[in-house]
Amino acid sequence: MSSAKSVSTTASRRIARSRGSADSKRRAPVLLIEGRLAGGQDHHGRFGPVDRIAKSGKQVPGFGLHVSCENTNVPDMGSMDGTATGAPTANLGFAQLDLDRVARTGDPEVVYGAGKTPGHIVAALARLHEAHPDRAILATRVNEEAREHCRRQFTDIRVDDLAATVTIGEPPAPRGGVAVVCAGTSDLPVARECATTITVFGAEPDLVVDVGVAGIHRLLAQRDRIAGADAVVAIAGMEAALPAVIGGLCGVPLIAVPTSVGYGWHLDGLTAMLAMLNSCAPGVLTVNIDNGFGAGVAAARIARQTTKTMAPS
Template sequence: MPAEYKGVVPETEHARETDLGFARIDIDRARRTGDPEVVFGEGKTPEQVVATLRALHRAHPDRAVLATRLSDEARELCRRELSGAAVDDVGRTAVLGPPPAPKGSVAVVSAGTCDLPVVLECVATVRAFGSRAEVVGDVGVAGLHRLLAQRERIAGCHVVVAVAGMEAALPSVLGGLIGLPLIAVPTSVGYGWHLDGLTAWLAVLNSCAPGVVSVNVDNGFGAGVAAARIARCAGPGAV
């Protein structure tokens, strides 16, 4: 790792940011919003990812800090350089530090195994942001009995994230089965001309089931943040 990324430049006068030279880390964000800044790995070198995670961990030593969309090389360097980091090759995430005590629970429900990268990005986010994630996988509507068999388990959570590609019917079906906050994540999965997830996204936006809201295509992170914050308000110990 280059020497200039080994240390951390001292914080600004008001201790609201840490200047790494290539990035200004918002170390005040946890105070303002309740959650630390998250590292978006795309476009960053492996060394920059590690340096940023290290700076965030230094600012928040008692709770988890998260990096998403990490390349193979960045994940490997995280394993070597950051002791104790939990690295997920499928979800392309790294978490450094202890997660907060969970408040509330989020059911992360996926239509198929091919949605797993988005699912695991969401799961890592939910846990880093202080809620419990319950994964219910491979229950797409082509085998509706599989979903119905998991209905009570899903309904036992405080929030549902529904991850689905192709025609993205899963969020609408869930919206007709349960009365929980439901966040849809359309994915860029499907045969033929699925327009990189646009087909799934438009289907979700036009859902007949009331109460279904959506994040952008493949945005497991965004869904995880929203779901965890809702669950924290609903779960035991919420104010």
């Protein structure tokens, strides 16, 4: 027993040392926006590129964006860097934006706002919109401070405070429809994140609210509406029976989203997720807890493909 413990401890130390070494090699100074942009060098002594938008502080046409910085002595090495595959990226110092994603997947990169400063989010949104002026650019999980900052910086903007999303630019014309069905009003933040994502990714969301199985007649009254969609996203917490019931009522592609909603301790949504993964109804695909964004992307792509295959030749 002691021998096994010794081996385990030695292995853990080796892993920790290995991780620490790798982290130190990868770590580079972060270049912050909004008055704190500063130059820095990586472990090779090289300055990181800074996007021209962030460095100049000039206004972006149509958006009223201003990004200021105290230290403008950072070398401007350009915003476009070739990667190993030749795909274009925009190096903002704190992020490398994937400008080629729309060519590979049909959809531009989305800004994940959690953990980013308001300046990070504004700079990333502006640069992505500059690269894709004909597409809507989405930021998710944007906190209240950052949402207010975005409102001040952009003119062509749509903010959903409940979903914590920010969108700039016009979404594409919708192809196909997705029914976004949530069990209760408490699930609305996830449902609205999902609906916004579906819009940005080129399909039409139809939000069906508060039709949980505790009042099954409410769901049955919406059956035809749900069955007429090209895809369905079913969102529920607690015991999460909604997706299984919908799966037994209609044969539309169905994505289930468990939420961290319920009385008492529901293991932060794990009970809902396990229930959905073990659905008796066949064809229920489950994403992670509270992941309205991931479900929205998948549902929109299903709806778009369904419309494409049904289009007259």
